Structures are given as C-alpha cells and as structure tokens.
Amino acid sequence: MPVNLTAPNPSTLLPVPGIEIGTAMAGIRKAGRRDLSVWRLAEGSAVAGVFTQNRFCAAPVQVCREHLAAGHGVRALLINTGNANAGTGEDGLIRARQGCIALARHLDLSPEQVLPFSTGVIMETLPVERIEAALPAALADLKSNQWAVAAEAIMTTDTLPKAASRQIGIGGQLVTVTGIAKGAGMIRPNMATMLGYIATDANLAPRLMQELVREAADRSFNRITIDGDTSTNDSFLLIASRQAAHEEIDSLDSPAGLALRAAVIAVAEQLAQAIVRDGEGATKFITLRVEGGKTKEECRQVAYAIAHSPLVKTAFFASDPNLGRILAAVGYAGIADLDQTRIELWLDEVHVATRGGRHPDYQEADGQRVMKQAEITVKVDLGRAPAGENRPRATVWTCDLSHDYVTINADYRS
Amino acid sequence: MPVNLTAPNPSTLLPVPGIEIGTAMAGIRKAGRRDLSVWRLAEGSAVAGVFTQNRFCAAPVQVCREHLAAGHGVRALLINTGNANAGTGEDGLIRARQGCIALARHLDLSPEQVLPFSTGVIMETLPVERIEAALPAALADLKSNQWAVAAEAIMTTDTLPKAASRQIGIGGQLVTVTGIAKGAGMIRPNMATMLGYIATDANLAPRLMQELVREAADRSFNRITIDGDTSTNDSFLLIASRQAAHEEIDSLDSPAGLALRAAVIAVAEQLAQAIVRDGEGATKFITLRVEGGKTKEECRQVAYAIAHSPLVKTAFFASDPNLGRILAAVGYAGIADLDQTRIELWLDEVHVATRGGRHPDYQEADGQRVMKQAEITVKVDLGRAPAGENRPRATVWTCDLSHDYVTINADYRS
Structure with missing residues (x-):
C-alpha cells in the first residue's frame, strides 16, 4: 500500500504545448497492457538527460547517450516497459537502435533524433519486432492530453502511476511544467531515477538544459533510495518545447530562470517522493x-x-x-x-x-x-x-x- | 532453518589445556537462560584480538582495546548476552569497567587483565549489578569441558550454537584448537564477527598473535555478510594458553607455524560459515x-x-x-x-x-x-x-x- 499517495487526477495534469504522447499494446511481456509509448516533440525542442552510473548500463541508455551526443536535436522518444534490454550485449544495442530507426522512418526523422528507453526484466532479449508492429497504433494515438496514460504505460511493479504538474507565469505568459516517473524497486538512483520525464513549454536557452536537469536530479531523484540497488536503466529527461511566447530565458539566475527552476525542481521532488511512497512493500x-x-x-x-x-x-x-x-x-x-x-x-x-x-x-x-x-x-x-x-x-x-x-x-x- | 548446519556434538569439542569456562544465569534480559560467561586463562597465555571498525563501537570494545594496550596480559574474559552496552555513552564505559573490576577482585587480578564482551540490544543500560551478583555462580562453574555450553551462552538470535575443534601434532605433541562464535544478524564484519573466540594450547610466541588473528579474520569472518550491517560489538579473539610441551613456535612460516595457522584458519572458516548458515531467515x-x-x-x-x-x-x-x-x-x-x-x-x-x-x-x-x-x-x-x-x-x-x-x-x- 503506497504511503499517502493516490493516483493523479488526469484533469490536474496539464498538457505541455509542443509535446504529444501516444501509447499502444505491443505485448512485450504480457498481452493486453499499454506497454509502449511514443513521444513527439515539436521542432526546436531542447532536451537534456542524466543517466545511470551503473557500469552495466542498459543498451537504450548507451544509445541515448550516443544520440544526445550526436547533436541533431531530439524529436521523439520511444519507451517500453516489460523488458529492460539490459545485460543483452551487442544484440541489445542492435535492437535498441532498430526501434529508433523504425520510429524515425514513420516520423521522417534521422534515427539519432529518437531516444529509446526500456524498463522491466534484465537479461532477456527485447522483442523489438513487436514494438515495430505496434508503432502505427501508438502514432495514431498521439495527443497532447495523455499524461495520465503515459504515466501508466511506463509502470513495472509500481502500484500507482506518478505524475505532477505546475504552472508559472513568465513574461506575462502561462508556462507549464508536467512530469511523470516510475519506480518502484532497484531504486538508488545515481544521477537519475529508473525512468523520469519532465517537459515544459518554457523557452529556455538550450545551453542551460544540462545544468537544470542535473540540479533537478540532485535535488530529487538523487535523494531517494528504496533498496540501494542502482538500476541499469535509470534515465531522467528534461524537455523544453520552447513554445511559450516569452523571451528566451538566458540565465537560470534571472527572475524567469529562478521561477522555472523552482517549478521544475518542485515537480521532480514530487515525482521522486512518489516513487518512495510507492516503494516496493513500503508502509512508511x-x-x-x-x-x-x-x-x-x-x-x-x-x-x-x-x-x-x-x-x-x-x-x-x-x-x-x-x-x-x-x-x-x-x-x-x-x-x-x-x-x-x-x-x-x-x-x-x-x-x-x-x-x-x-x-x-x-x-x-x-x-x-x-x-x-x-x-x-x-x-x-x-x-x-x-x-x-x-x-x-x-x-x-x-x-x-x-x-x-x-x-x-x-x-x-x- | 539453518542451511546444512546442526548443533555441534559436545563430545567433538575438545578442551584446551589452560582454558576454563563457567556460565551462569544473570537475568540480564530474560530470566532462566545462561547469559553470562566467565573464561579463566592460565598464567602466560597470549591473547590478541580484532574489533569492529564501526565508529559507534560499543563500550566493551573500547575497554577491550584499552586493556589489551595496557600490556599486563589477559587472564580472564567476561561475556554477556542480552545487552550490547552500545550507544550508552560515558555511563556504558563505566559499567563495562565495573564488570571487569568485580571479576578481577574475585580472581585476584588487575582489572586490565580482564576483557569484557557484550552482545544483544543496543542503546539500553547494561544491568552490571546483575552480572556482579551472578559472578560467584559462574566462577563456581569453571571447567575445561564447557565449550558447547559456552557456545550456547553467547547466542542472541542464533538458532544453533556454533563451535568447531581441530587437533594437530606439533613437535610430537597433540595440540588443540577450539573455537566458538555467534551471529546471526547485523553481520558484515569489518575485522571480526559479532563475537568469536578461538583458543589453543599451542606455545606460540606472543609477538606472532596479532598477525595470526588478523590473518584468520581476513580468511573467515571478514569474508561473510548477512545483511551488510556492521555491528557495534564485533570482536574476534585468539587465545594461546601456551601449555603444550613443544618448543615455542617463533615463525608462522615454520612447519609448526604453518600447521597451527592452517588449523586456526580452518576453525575460523568453519565458524564464519556457520554464522552464515544460521543467518537470520537464511534458506540458502x-x-x-x-x-x-x-x-x-x-x-x-x-x-x-x-x-x-x-x-x-x-x-x-x-x-x-x-x-x-x-x-x-x-x-x-x-x-x-x-x-x-x-x-x-x-x-x-x-x-x-x-x-x-x-x-x-x-x-x-x-x-x-x-x-x-x-x-x-x-x-x-x-x-x-x-x-x-x-x-x-x-x-x-x-x-x-x-x-x-x-x-x-x-x-x-x-
């Protein structure tokens, strides 16, 4: 039983302009559950992430690092639950890349513009062909108001979905910060939680993204532990679609920068605490x-x-x-x-x-x-x-x- | 249920000339159990120990270190179960010393010649007056063939007593190595187990004792873990009564030194493995x-x-x-x-x-x-x-x- 945690009310999870999410049932481990998510990010979005320090990091974590380093900009995420694609050697890397190639083809992107994420059982082969087969359904499902569904579609042993939303005013514009995360075991994040995503439409200078994602991780996911087991797949991603009509934020210490930082950290902290509240078997x-x-x-x-x-x-x-x-x-x-x-x-x-x-x-x-x-x-x-x-x-x-x-x-x- | 472990057959636990053990019911935590042990060591015995690296080490560990450093020789041990006398501040030190003073008076020793050991609950006051009251009974019980009883008298959550014995020939003389230990939780020894004692009548040069106890710990108690919790009270003591009639062993690499090392390490390893086999809740x-x-x-x-x-x-x-x-x-x-x-x-x-x-x-x-x-x-x-x-x-x-x-x-x- 989670400790003082309830499922988020979908109506409180505010859409983030520039971000659409679609889910599908790919039958990765079990039939009949939404285990595949596709995120489409508007052109011009800035993305930064922090990843597990586990040296046995999963194939998708390695591919994420490569694709972010390529610097072509990120336009889509491909997330599956049910299989971590970790401890899978060279074959795991090939399969992680294969998923990116398939999604890139649908969206007319280069594969480096897609980031892959997997969570679930370790050391089993990722059935990437099932993911490819389910992509059209997930893409047909893309909408901006799917945060509650997205939070459910990344769960493993979590008993409740975890999501949080905040709005702030910047330069007279209403700016949204919405995020989701999952636990619930193998949790002693070292730079990030198992899976966490926070998106905002704030127009933040891309060069400030890495500093903000790092600070948010250090003040949230890097402060929690359930069982001390650092996962192979920990990933925490910050996305700024930069669709809000205010002037670009060019310093995290400006009034607008401070307001955005506070909102992002508040969402990250709420998600991190939700992971602990729903820790495996937690009663306190x-x-x-x-x-x-x-x-x-x-x-x-x-x-x-x-x-x-x-x-x-x-x-x-x-x-x-x-x-x-x-x-x-x-x-x-x-x-x-x-x-x-x-x-x-x-x-x-x-x-x-x-x-x-x-x-x-x-x-x-x-x-x-x-x-x-x-x-x-x-x-x-x-x-x-x-x-x-x-x-x-x-x-x-x-x-x-x-x-x-x-x-x-x-x-x-x- | 312990894993492939049975209670030692008392007849296989060989007395060590020069070592006598007596036990009594002091009612330290519960009435009706033998919770107090007194060991008397023959004059000329050499003693060396390794102790917990936990900075919150218990009062008796601090007193053991002081008394060993005093260099007056060790002639008696005072061991209680039911209370760890740890997290007890200055008052705990006073009580640990008080027990040594009382036993020293009975045996006509100086208090520094007595080493105290406690195991049990942390952060509760040691009822040293009950220990003092039970000393005459424990002293009246002193015998050389009490190893099985001694192993039982140090148990806490252990389900079985742990003891082991070996005999070797040195210079035509039969030499005995017998030891006891207890677990069974808060076990991730760092230099020693919760409580372990190995005694031999071998005539080993006192200057070699520390090296041998350290090697034995490193090859046994320092290789086990149950829950990763390093105890406040870990202590492992090696006693050589030096009663055997062979020539003094003046090198651990001589044939006699090698034989003794092998026997001591074999007993230590058997005791350390017994602690894991009887680890709290262990099934494997x-x-x-x-x-x-x-x-x-x-x-x-x-x-x-x-x-x-x-x-x-x-x-x-x-x-x-x-x-x-x-x-x-x-x-x-x-x-x-x-x-x-x-x-x-x-x-x-x-x-x-x-x-x-x-x-x-x-x-x-x-x-x-x-x-x-x-x-x-x-x-x-x-x-x-x-x-x-x-x-x-x-x-x-x-x-x-x-x-x-x-x-x-x-x-x-x-």
Whole structure:
C-alpha cells in the first residue's frame, strides 16, 4: 500500500504545448497492457538527460547517450516497459537502435533524433519486432492530453502511476511544467531515477538544459533510495518545447530562470517522493536529515547508510523504536574519525540520543508514538561543523523494508 | 532453518589445556537462560584480538582495546548476552569497567587483565549489578569441558550454537584448537564477527598473535555478510594458553607455524560459515567467487555488492534465476572503468552470461535447477586481469533474504 499517495487526477495534469504522447499494446511481456509509448516533440525542442552510473548500463541508455551526443536535436522518444534490454550485449544495442530507426522512418526523422528507453526484466532479449508492429497504433494515438496514460504505460511493479504538474507565469505568459516517473524497486538512483520525464513549454536557452536537469536530479531523484540497488536503466529527461511566447530565458539566475527552476525542481521532488511512497512493500515514508558533517557529501553518506540498513528498515516496518540500529549505521557509514560522543539523534521532535548515548529524558513511549506514524523524520547531528547558515546538511527520502518487499521481489518474474 | 548446519556434538569439542569456562544465569534480559560467561586463562597465555571498525563501537570494545594496550596480559574474559552496552555513552564505559573490576577482585587480578564482551540490544543500560551478583555462580562453574555450553551462552538470535575443534601434532605433541562464535544478524564484519573466540594450547610466541588473528579474520569472518550491517560489538579473539610441551613456535612460516595457522584458519572458516548458515531467515548458503579484477580489493568490492543486493538476495530466496540482478550489482559495485562486454557469469557450472550478455547456450531450466539447491556458487569473471596463478580473486559467503529475516528483525525486541 503506497504511503499517502493516490493516483493523479488526469484533469490536474496539464498538457505541455509542443509535446504529444501516444501509447499502444505491443505485448512485450504480457498481452493486453499499454506497454509502449511514443513521444513527439515539436521542432526546436531542447532536451537534456542524466543517466545511470551503473557500469552495466542498459543498451537504450548507451544509445541515448550516443544520440544526445550526436547533436541533431531530439524529436521523439520511444519507451517500453516489460523488458529492460539490459545485460543483452551487442544484440541489445542492435535492437535498441532498430526501434529508433523504425520510429524515425514513420516520423521522417534521422534515427539519432529518437531516444529509446526500456524498463522491466534484465537479461532477456527485447522483442523489438513487436514494438515495430505496434508503432502505427501508438502514432495514431498521439495527443497532447495523455499524461495520465503515459504515466501508466511506463509502470513495472509500481502500484500507482506518478505524475505532477505546475504552472508559472513568465513574461506575462502561462508556462507549464508536467512530469511523470516510475519506480518502484532497484531504486538508488545515481544521477537519475529508473525512468523520469519532465517537459515544459518554457523557452529556455538550450545551453542551460544540462545544468537544470542535473540540479533537478540532485535535488530529487538523487535523494531517494528504496533498496540501494542502482538500476541499469535509470534515465531522467528534461524537455523544453520552447513554445511559450516569452523571451528566451538566458540565465537560470534571472527572475524567469529562478521561477522555472523552482517549478521544475518542485515537480521532480514530487515525482521522486512518489516513487518512495510507492516503494516496493513500503508502509512508511521516512525523511532522513543529517547535518553537522564536515561536508555535504559526508552528511549524504551517513543518510544513505541509515537508509540502506536492513535492520533500520525492518525496525520502521515493525514500528519498533530500536533506535540503536540507527546509531550503528551512523557508526559504519565510513567516517573514519567520527567521534560518537558528539552524535545527537531525534525522531521527529523527540530527542532520543545525546552525546552518543540515550537522552536522559527519552521515554520509550515517545519513540513508540512517532514510530507508529506513516511519515517519520529522523534527524542526526554529527557535531563536526559549527552552527550557522552554511552548515553542511543533506536530506534523503526512503521507505521501510516489509514482508511485501520480499514477496514482490521473490515473485516478480513468476 | 539453518542451511546444512546442526548443533555441534559436545563430545567433538575438545578442551584446551589452560582454558576454563563457567556460565551462569544473570537475568540480564530474560530470566532462566545462561547469559553470562566467565573464561579463566592460565598464567602466560597470549591473547590478541580484532574489533569492529564501526565508529559507534560499543563500550566493551573500547575497554577491550584499552586493556589489551595496557600490556599486563589477559587472564580472564567476561561475556554477556542480552545487552550490547552500545550507544550508552560515558555511563556504558563505566559499567563495562565495573564488570571487569568485580571479576578481577574475585580472581585476584588487575582489572586490565580482564576483557569484557557484550552482545544483544543496543542503546539500553547494561544491568552490571546483575552480572556482579551472578559472578560467584559462574566462577563456581569453571571447567575445561564447557565449550558447547559456552557456545550456547553467547547466542542472541542464533538458532544453533556454533563451535568447531581441530587437533594437530606439533613437535610430537597433540595440540588443540577450539573455537566458538555467534551471529546471526547485523553481520558484515569489518575485522571480526559479532563475537568469536578461538583458543589453543599451542606455545606460540606472543609477538606472532596479532598477525595470526588478523590473518584468520581476513580468511573467515571478514569474508561473510548477512545483511551488510556492521555491528557495534564485533570482536574476534585468539587465545594461546601456551601449555603444550613443544618448543615455542617463533615463525608462522615454520612447519609448526604453518600447521597451527592452517588449523586456526580452518576453525575460523568453519565458524564464519556457520554464522552464515544460521543467518537470520537464511534458506540458502551462497558462495560468491569473483576473479579477474585488477586487484583483490576490486574483486571483494564486487562480491560484497552482489552479496548486499536485496534484489539478488530475494531472487535466491525465490529460487528464481533472475540473474540480470547479479549483473546490475556488478555494474554498480563502484569500478568506474568497468567494461561490461568482458563480464562472464556462472551459476555453479552453468555458464549464464558471456561478454556481458546472455550466453547463447544458457537455458532457463539449468539456472532454475541450480537456484533450487540449498548451496549455490556464483562465479563472476571481471576480465580485467590476465589468467594465471596470481590472478586477483576473492570469496565471500552470504545467505538469501527471506520473509523470516523481516519477521525476526521486526519482532526482535517485542
């Protein structure tokens, strides 16, 4: 059961001028589900992406990188679920390219103007011929108001589609930012989530796209973890169709640039949190705030050590304030000169540990009360940096480890 | 259910001359169980240990390090289960020392000659007064043939005691090596397991003890992982009572030194594997062999990434040959310049993947057959080093992630 997450109301997902989406049933893994999506982007669209750091990256990730590097501009996306086309060697690359060639032919583009994305089971051959056969149906379905359907068409073990929308005013024009994403396991993004797409009609200078997609990833998808498994297929794409009639935004620090950044980051953060809320088997949504490390990276390292500890995660599942497990994870996070006598720990507002030991006022009943909530904030102060505005801090969002996680992943292919 | 592990037959656990063990019921956490052990070591015994690298190390670990550094020789051990005395701040140190003082008084030793060990729940106050009250009973119980009882008296979530014994001949004398250990969760030792003790009557030069305990740890406890959680209390101690009548062993590379090393390592390896076989919720015993990295450390890093992947572990639990998950873990293990097209993967003798993709001869039925076994060997070749005798390789032992792991850790304190 997702934690405080519901399916997005399709009427709240605003079309983005210049972007059309069509879906079809290609029967990639199972019959009767919309498993293929085609996106058509208006001429002049700017596109930038961040991709998995997994060295066993999937064939489509390799092809995406090549096609973006080719610099011919991106005019279409080809996305399938049901098969990740990862661990498929040279043959996988050929099949990923074959899909791009087929779609390019339909749309009168060069294959480098198409980006391919796959998600699903690893190490199985992508049935690209089924994708080719379903392309006409997907193309016939192209419309601008299909974001809710698009969010459903990329799901794997997700129980709910994930989508978000914002509108802002730039130069007197209404500008839209709409995005979709999918989880729900093998989630410890390293530069991007499994699959995430955010589109806007804002007229943003193409040279600023990479910086914005990177910042949005760092403040959203790169702050979440479900099981610590970095996927082979993580991809996060930002598309600006540049159809809005305002003047080109030529700096991310201008008023218009700041407004767009805030909207893109807000959508990215909502999508990233939705992935955690719908994490495989999740029953709790946990926010980990670590501060007072010598660097921001140190704070992140500790937050991830806590977030990845199976013992911490099962304690959250059990609503058991077995909080020594959090201290143990802080201790093995890899800070060689950590002084345990400076560590402070809070569960929401309850001060659990001080100077590395149990706080004298801490009552088990208070810990128990917080642990029973569906949303919990853990705060750790490492005591390695002076107080102040620029004190290093990091936030990571995660979920608990439940019986259902084991069930889902033990049964995924059967 | 432990994987191919049974309780040791007490008659096979050979006494070690110079070592006596007594146990008592101190009621530390629960009444009616032997939760306190006292070990008395003969005068002249040499002792060396390796301890957790967790910076949140428990109070007894800190006191052990101090007492070993004091250099007065170790004559007694004081071990309790039911409470880890970790995350207990300054008060925890005082209580750990208080136990040593009490036992030293009974045995007419200085407190620095006593080493304390605790295992159990973290962040709760150690009821040292109950330990003091039970000391006379434990001391009255001191005998040389209590290894089976000692193995039971250190258990926490272990379902079976773990102990092993070997005898070798050195200089015409029969020399004994006997050890005990406990798991069974929070196991990703970094220098040592949760608690492990190996004793011998061999007359080994004290200056060689540290090297031998380190080598034994590296070849046993430092090769296992259950959940990746490095404990706050990991301790592995090697004791040589030096009662055997052979000449002092003054080199670990002499024939006698080699024989002793082999016996100590064999006992350590058996104990380490027993911990994995009795891992929380374990249904499979997995051996991960990684070779062909540029360094041994690189091979270890990949082996641990596979061993810690919740997705890999649940696939083993399900007997599902979803082997792409192993390739994904290889990919995110942190080797920046890994070339996926050189990766080979075997499940026992079944060649699953070649050059980073599915092997053309691989049949799902073959993978399925191996996955159903209780003991499975995964072999990965990283293809980064030439073949030959000195090719870097590493072995790690682990278990699967089952529903029972979640149940055990969600219910541990309740």
